[in-house]
Amino acid sequence: MRVEIWSDIACPWCYIGKARFEAGLAAFAHRDGVEVVHRSFELDPKAPAATDIPVLDMLATKYGVSRAQAEEMEARVAAAAADEGLGYRSDRIHGNTFDLHRLLHLGKEHGVQDALLDAFYRANFAEARTLGDPAVLSEIAVAAGLPADEVARVLADPDAYAQEVRADEREAAELGATGVPFFVIDRRYGISGGQPAEVFRQALERAHADGAVQLLPTGDAEVCGDDGCAVPGK
Amino acid sequence: MRVEIWSDIACPWCYIGKARFEAGLAAFAHRDGVEVVHRSFELDPKAPAATDIPVLDMLATKYGVSRAQAEEMEARVAAAAADEGLGYRSDRIHGNTFDLHRLLHLGKEHGVQDALLDAFYRANFAEARTLGDPAVLSEIAVAAGLPADEVARVLADPDAYAQEVRADEREAAELGATGVPFFVIDRRYGISGGQPAEVFRQALERAHADGAVQLLPTGDAEVCGDDGCAVPGK
Numbered sequence: 001m002r003v004e005i006w007s008d009i010a011c012p013w014c015y016i017g018k019a020r021f022e023a024g025l026a027a028f029a030h031r032d033g034v035e036v037v038h039r040s041f042e043l044d045p046k047a048p049a050a051t052d053i054p055v056l057d058m059l060a061t062k063y064g065v066s067r068a069q070a071e072e073m074e075a076r077v078a079a080a081a082a083d084e085g086l087g088y089r090s091d092r093i094h095g096n097t098f099d100l101h102r103l104l105h106l107g108k109e110h111g112v113q114d115a116l117l118d119a120f121y122r123a124n125f126a127e128a129r130t131l132g133d134p135a136v137l138s139e140i141a142v143a144a145g146l147p148a149d150e151v152a153r154v155l156a157d158p159d160a161y162a163q164e165v166r167a168d169e170r171e172a173a174e175l176g177a178t179g180v181p182f183f184v185i186d187r188r189y190g191i192s193g194g195q196p197a198e199v200f201r202q203a204l205e206r207a208h209a210d211g212a213v214q215l216l217p218t219g220d221a222e223v224c225g226d227d228g229c230a231v232p233g234k
Numbered sequence: 235m236r237v238e239i240w241s242d243i244a245c246p247w248c249y250i251g252k253a254r255f256e257a258g259l260a261a262f263a264h265r266d267g268v269e270v271v272h273r274s275f276e277l278d279p280k281a282p283a284a285t286d287i288p289v290l291d292m293l294a295t296k297y298g299v300s301r302a303q304a305e306e307m308e309a310r311v312a313a314a315a316a317d318e319g320l321g322y323r324s325d326r327i328h329g330n331t332f333d334l335h336r337l338l339h340l341g342k343e344h345g346v347q348d349a350l351l352d353a354f355y356r357a358n359f360a361e362a363r364t365l366g367d368p369a370v371l372s373e374i375a376v377a378a379g380l381p382a383d384e385v386a387r388v389l390a391d392p393d394a395y396a397q398e399v400r401a402d403e404r405e406a407a408e409l410g411a412t413g414v415p416f417f418v419i420d421r422r423y424g425i426s427g428g429q430p431a432e433v434f435r436q437a438l439e440r441a442h443a444d445g446a447v448q449l450l451p452t453g454d455a456e457v458c459g460d461d462g463c464a465v466p467g468k
């Protein structure tokens with residue numbers, strides 16, 4: 001079974017939803033047969049590559065609320081994060097995540113995609129690190145297991161893995177995702193949002209019980225198998 | 235939309251089913267958005283790499299029938315092939331298809347997989363060529379667009395694309411295929427056997443109408459989208 005998860009490092013409910021999904025997966029009896037793939041989704045592709053925009057300012061502007069109201073909104077998210085044992089700081093920076101997604105594709109090739117995504121989430125939400133700084137990105141990526149020279153190459157070349165990021169985003173739209181996190185099991189079932197762990201567990205159970213593929217009801221037709229090539233009705 | 239077709243070059247209903255599927259696809263309004271991938275399935279993995287076993291002898295032995303009865307069975311298949319405009323000779327050779335599947339994986343990398351499969355089917359069923367002869371295989375593969383040196387390399391190395399063939403076969407079993415041809419639309423719908431064209435067209439219509447992914451009914455959950463990060467009920 002394969003679960004694809006579209007998410008953005010700047011998305012709080014992706015951060016929290018990942019923990020909830022993993023709790024649901026841990027409670028799923030056939031978890032060893034589940035492959036998880038992370039897909040790119042930029043919530044704000046036009047976000048500046050800046051390193052000095054506080055998230056609280058961005059939120060106040062975006063929603064047209066006061067800074068105090070933005071802090072209240074953030075406090076509710078922080079409480080949900082705490083429920084999953086996750087740190088959450090509202091003094092973090094708002095910025096562009098394209099380079100992070102490109103590095104996650106490099107991480108996929110090296111088999112450390114999941115660890116790198118966790119590290120990015122932690123750096124952003126729990127540690128409020130400046131992910132718009134290439135030196136910070138590089139340090140995190142290398143600590144997660146990526147070769148320093150390849151990280152430098154990807155960060156220096158804006159085209160590296162750019163097509164892969166765009167392809168993921170196109171696919172999200174084609175699959176009907178309007179927001180993230182968006183979970184897709186075997187290209188068959190979609191689950192939108194940071195659902196409770198039990199919702200994920202049940203979805204995994206359902207997909208497992210159904211089998212990966214639903215055999216369409218058709219009339220008998222000629223098929224060749226171990227017993228030879230049967231001709232129906234003959 | 236992606237259709238995967240598990241089949242074997244030695245399987246008459248795969249040969250005929252491919253033509254029926256293509257007729258169904260041609261009648262499907264959104265055919266331009268359909269990608270077709272051919273997957274390996276050996277009906278008789280233990281078949282000898284021989285070049286001198288007539289199919290009619292193999293059938294008579296397999297089913298415990300006389301050669302005349304085997305000829306009658308083959309005549310019925312030949313009639314079905316003729317209905318699709320396909321040649322069909324019963325004086326063809328029975329043999330192992332592992333090398334053919336390995337070459338089809340090479341063909342996939344070069345974007346000529348479908349043409350190569352057609353060429354193998356034609357050589358086997360319409361022309362009764364000796365596919366157990368590497369020189370014959372090579373000639374067909376090169377004519378279908380593969381570089382001669384790569385074909386020679388694959389034929390000389392029995393490990394080349396062997397894992398890919400085995401992986402396809404494992405996957406067929408996991409997806410519930412018990413025989414071929416086996417058609418899978420978007421890893422969601424399975425269709426077994428050489429069904430009439432109209433069955434394929436309807437299955438494509440159904441998959442298209444449903445969208446690629448079925449959104450599971452869940453409670454509202456937090457999701458981040460263009461409008462920001464919504465918290466349900468707040």
